Amino acid sequence: MNFKSHCQLKIFLFFIVLITHSALSKDDKVAFKPMIPKLTVADPLDVVSNFVRRERAQQEPMTIKILALRAQFVRDSLKTTTGDGHFDLSDESDYKIDGPPHNRTYFEHQLLALHNYFYTVSKGQLGLEYQVYPPAEDAAYQMPNDMVYYSGEEDEEKQKQRWAELLRDAIEAAKADNPGFANYDAFIIFHAGVGNDFDFDFNETPFDIQSAFIDFATLQETLGQNETNYRGIPAGDNFYIQEGIILPEQQSQKGIDLGLLGTATLLMGSQLGMPSLFNTQTGRPGIGMWGLMDQGSFNFYGLIPAHPCAWMKLYMGWEEAVTVRTLDQAIIGTANTKSAPHLFKVPITASEYFLLENRQEDWNGDGMTFGRDEYGKRAQFDSLGTIAIEEGLRVITRVDEYDYGLPGSGILVWHIDENVIRDNLQSNTINDDPAHRGVDLVECDGPQDIGQQYAMFTPGYGTESGDYWDPFWDGNISHKYINDERPVSLTPYSIPTSNAHGRAVTHIEFTNFSGKDTLMTCRIGNTWHQPGFPQYTGQKFGEGTLNWIRLENNKNAVVAVALNGDIYGWTQDGSKIIDNDHTAHVTDYSGKTTVYPLALLASVGDSVFLPPVNMGFVDDDDNMDFAIVDKSGVMTIWSPADKDGDGQADLLQRLDLGERITSLPTPYGIGTESGYFYKLSAGEDGEFENLQKIKISDEPLFGVHQWTFVSETGTLTNLHVFTTVHGNVYAYDKDFQMIWQSKAFGGGTKFYPLSVTAFGDEKAQNPDPFTPLIIVSNDGQITFLDSEGHIVRKGISITPGEIKSAPGLGDVDGDGMPELLLSSESALYAFEINTGVSTLNFPLPVDNAATRSFLSSPLCFSNSSKNESFTFAATTGGFVLCFDAHGKLSADFPLSAGAPVTSSPLLLEKDAGSDEALLFVLADDGFLYAWNIDYATPAGGWQRFGGGYENNFNVHQYQDSETVVSADIMPxxxxxxxxxxxxxxxxxxxxxxxxxxxxxxxxxxxxxxxxxxxxxxxxxxxxxxxxxxxxxxxxxxxxxxxxxxxxxxxxxxxxxxxxxxx
Missing domain, CATH: 2.60.40.1220 (Immunoglobulin-like)
Incomplete structure (x- = not known):
């Protein structure tokens, strides 16, 4: 028995689906088959007490008013439908579940069962009030057509039209009783007959009517297709009905007893705005029996629908999750527990997270649960799947344990991706991609079986809707078997892993799971967690926007400038550099508003397309100061201090050059659109005065660079190098007298000058080696120039040629000498500077499916004492990559930023002189992420866009005998x-x-x-x-x-x- 699937259905048109993999025979009886790092110290009891306080302050309940209409059809004697078109009002029946008479009281009891379910699972936050029409006990509204007509006769397009007509005809007939349509929030049509909602081996009644929730879009497509301003089904007094539910009088058929409640809860969930969590295109399970909006609605054959899953309760506002990144002992209670939190949220990114809940199929441990009707008659359900029914049982209106039909018990770990949910919520397809669901259950036993299709007698058969081994608890032997008898855990190294989507490594570890109980515990760790992050900005950023400064307490801090000119600053624990009251209010797809602190330092009030620059110590304090250049040609310098107490960085100086700046800003000068270079020099008071204006070219300047090298005579030489947007290269001495002019290869519009300043010692075999000046064009052409401006070797180009991000320098292969790094759309390139050949193991191809477009400017650092080198790059696919000296992706990577990354990352010492490194990444959703990476300090490496904080595209290489790979001349x-x-x-x-x-x-x-x-x-x-x-x-x-x-x-x-x- 499978979900019925309709591939062409429109928005929020939902259909009933079933839970078992094999087809259900009408000979089957009602019998349920038996179910086979680093820690931030936090007191678990504090978490519990905070939860209890929130529970006491829960919101007022909401009431939904329902009008239910009973509709019967023109009588027929067809064998292709169940019944004769009228309600069964007899007093005797072979049905054990939902038996007749199906009169007004019967349907009131069905609605009472619906109310009790939602009131229970929402913790009293949702109640249903209802009226059933016609008022007479045995009456029904007569429809003008027979059941076959309204079934749509197995034609999908005709079905939608006929279901809409049934809703309309029932409403039209009810107008005679004037029920006051405008007083109700939801409308249900109970029709005579059985729902065509289950796939049997052979369907003897194919023209029964399928149950459905009909939304306004479907009404527009059908009843309103010829009306420009269609408003819905007119119900009088200028009131229009735009949605409705169609349900049968019962689901039981001859030879099989099924409950109507499961169908009703699923469709009422749709009415309330709950998205489907099964695959709406194929009908295959998405979360299976573990939640209402999938096959859990039909647990125990529709008699005991499951609680909504953890994410659904969050989405509906019925639960709040405790958000933690690390916790030594997370105490998780079941939904009916009042002494501990029910949900724990463990963020991966701002939009992706794990959600933990404790689900117990038999929370009181007595091996059974009871259902009761309004007359005190009972049905007893046991763990073997059998049901004992008391004589005279009518409609079961309440159940003691709505999770009793679950396939197992323990901690469920949900993997939530709100990007997928947000993109697919309106189309009701958030779980249609089995490889990347918005709400996905991490199955403890390893393979993701839910939604699969296994042949009978194959290993996965019977697990496709969820099974006993899916939850986490300490005794899950299926997990232990696949993990070589190691304790039950969810880590980057376990099966399954705690990886994010895209196989990104989260470094999150769930360990120390307890046994099954109403209160369960586990340990939540994160080996790379940096407290205080991520931080929110809500802005977009350019390529080199991240930079660093050192504060007067000798602590490193991070600054970022947004494209709109806003400047942000954080210390390494995520706190604001300057304390102020700036906040941002963000409303998500579910309507929930979150308030984030904004670490706003200042704003230039104009667009900024160039990276910030660290100016060093401009004023008389011990803070490094920084400058921003806006598009109008104004350079503004701030101190990261608030001496005047206005909640913003102190303004030190504003320099208006009167023309557009086209070069990257540096502490020693900037270039302009008209080809001038403005040399910056500070006076005795620290202010920049009497700027020297030097004409370099008639073309706009792009590159401003200081080149320091040791000449062949051993003299330390300094040259000022400038490049234009057309590739002309100029070199000036310290007195700004032009030494030479050259022309770089390439037809791009950006020409980056780069250099290595290499210092040797007397122990090195090759002291004071000269390295050429490198010019990289953004069309992929590379030029090497000697100290006199001569091209020293033929041009080098990469394929494909376009370079969308800045080049870098770094010792990628651990040989003690830097290489040139370039990133294209599909690969990361490295070239030997002295020879121009491609570095061994490069280029590194990067899967476009992962990057989706291109790589950021690369970073690199090496540790000669450990013979380690690491190369980093972020992608517009939202990932951060790291490659070792052999060109292999590090086992600790990729990391996920949850959104495209177009800005170059930043590598930073955790503290001055520290041997720990922090990796910062700005994502396009406005969040700044930080990881405390378990690598050596990046001091002296290529730490950011432009190399260091000055945007100079230069790296100092101190070569000594330890950095030589081998004593051999030629290994x-x-x-x-x-x-x-x-x-x-x-x-x-x-x-x-x-x-x-x-x-x-x-x-x-x-x-x-x-x-x-x-x-x-x-x-x-x-x-x-x-x-x-x-x-x-x-x-x-x-x-x-x-x-x-x-x-x-x-x-x-x-x-x-x-x-x-x-």
Whole structure:
């Protein structure tokens, strides 16, 4: 027996669905089958006491008024429908459940059962009042057509039309009794016959009417299709009915007893605004028997509908969750417990989280539960799935334990993604994607079985709607079996994992689960949690918006400037740099409003497209000051202090240059649209006065850069380098006299100048090495220039060429020398600066499905003492990636920011001199995230957009003997060729030099020892080198390459085998 599915249904048109995988035979009897890090110290009792206070202050109950109309049809004797079109008013029946007479009192009792259910599961916050018409006990409104007509005759489009007509015809007939339609909130049509709501092996009555909730969109599509301003079904006195529920008089059919309550609760849930949690396109389960808005509505064959799931109760406002990120002991009570919280929310991002609840199928542990009718007659349900019914039982109007039909007990862990919910709520499809549901149950036994389709006799058969092993508790042997007998837990390393969607690592750990009970406990940990984050801004940000400053207490802090000119600042514990009362009120998709603190420092009152710059110590205090440049050409400098007590950063100076600034701001100057450079120099009072205005070019300036290098004579040299938007490069000395001019490769509009200032020592084998100036165009072209502006090697380009984010520098492979880092739409590239060849293991392809567009500007840092290097990049898919020195994605990554990330991340020492690092990421939903990553300090690495806080795109490299990978001149393991065998008429011979050498020769011999070719153009500088061998005219066979490097300290020879196959 499966859900009925209708793939073309419109918004909020819901249909009844069933719970079991196999088809239900009419010979089946009513019998339920047997169901086989780091911690922030918090006192669990404080959490409990806070919950109790909230419980006492719960909101006033809401009352929904229902008008129920009884409708009968033109009599028929067809075998394709159940009954003859009129209500069964007899006094005797073979039905054990919901038996006749189906008169006015019968339907009042059905509505009382509906009220008792919702009043119970909402903790008294929702009640139903109702009237049943016609007023006469045995009367019904006569419809003009027979049952077959209103069934739609198994035609989907016709069905919607006929159901709408049934709603309209019943309302029209009821007008004669003047029930006062405007006094009611909801309308139910109880029609004669049985609902066509279950898939049997063979349906003998295909023209029974399917139960449905009909929304206004469906009425517009059907009854109102020819009316421009359709308002609904007219009910008199200028009142229009826009929604309605269609239900049968019973669900039991000959040979099988089913309860009407399950159908009624599901559709009333839809009426109340609860979205469906099954797959509305296929009818397959989404949460199965674990909640009302899926197959839980039909637990114990529709007699004991389950409680709504944890998320649904939050959504309806019937519960509040206790939000924690770490807790040594979370005490979780069942829904009827008054002494402990019922729900715990553990955030992953601002929109994704875990939700924990305690569900017990038999909370009092007596092995049974009871249902009662209004006359005191009882039905007894036991754990074996049998029902004992007292003679004379009528409609069961109340049940002691509505979760008694659950398949098991324990802590349910729900994985909630509010982005999916928000995007699909209106279309009622939040659980239609089995691979990424909005409300998903993490099944403790490992595989996600709910919603699957397993063949009989296969391992997963019978688990497709939820099973005994889905909850978490300490004795879940199914979980232990799949996890090698380890204790029950949910961590990044368990099965299932605590990963976010997209396989992002959350570092959240749920451990120490207790046994099943009305009060259960577990431990909530997060090994990378940084207290105080995330923080909300509500703004959009540019690429290099994050920067850091140091406060007078020697603590590092974070600043960010939004595109609208608002400036925010936080300390490392998430508190505001400047204490003020700024807040933001945010209303979510469910109508709930959250108040967030806003760490607003100041605002420039204009749009800002350039990153902030740390100006160092401008005034006389111990705070690092920062500057913002707006689009009109005003540079404003602030101190992160509030000496005047106005709740904002103190304004130090405002410089109006009178023209648009086009370069990145730096502490030493900025470039303009007209090609001028304004040199910034502070006077004795700390203010910038008498700005030196220097004409550089007739083109807008883009790059402003200070290049420091050691010349061949050992002299420390400083040059001012400027690039224009068309790729012209200018170098000036300290007196701003032009030394040379050059032209970079590329046809882009952004030309980034980058450099490495390398300092050696007497112990290093190659002290004071020179590294070229690098110019990167945003169309993917790379230029290397020497100290005189000459191009030192042929241009390099990447494919695809477009670079949407700034380049970076960092020692990605741990060889002690930085590499050039570039990120494109589909890959992360690294190039050796001294040689221009691609770094070993690069480029790193990045799945576009994960990034969805492109990568941010990359970050990098290395730890020579541990021989570790890490490269970071964020994606517009909302993920943060980290690769090790071998080009492999770190096991601790990706991280999830929950929304696209277009701003470069920030790596920061936790405190000055600390060996811990913090990773900050701004997401496009306006939240700033922080992780206390378990990596070495990033001090000295490429920490942010532009490298350091000055936006200079320069990194200082202090080379010493410890940073050399090998004592060998040319390590054997770093001499090889690729591809091997050669492909497309070529192969590349690659080798690594750990020091500058005098000469490298490559001789290639055939198998007979005859010299085939000698390649003498091998590079001699320290780093990786590649030489291409053209084999287009070489015969197939095996060859030996002899690679020799000669240096003052000696020479080394290595041999490699090469295959040529044609």
């Amino acid at each position: 054997k393991k770093r001499v090889f060729c690729y591809p091997n065998p050669a492909e497309n008429g070529r192969t590349i011979i690659r080798y690594t030099l750990n020091e500058h050498v005098d000469h490298v020769s490559i001789r290639i011999y055939d198998i007979a020892g005859e010299l085939v070719v000698q390649l003498n153009d091998g590079g001699v500088s320290q780093g990786d080198h590649e030489v291409e061998w053209d084999v287009s005219s070489i015969q197939s066979g095996a060859y030996i390459a002899r690679v020799e490097a000669q240096a003052k300290s000696g020479h080394v020879v290595e041999f490699i085998k090469i295959a040529v196959v044609k």
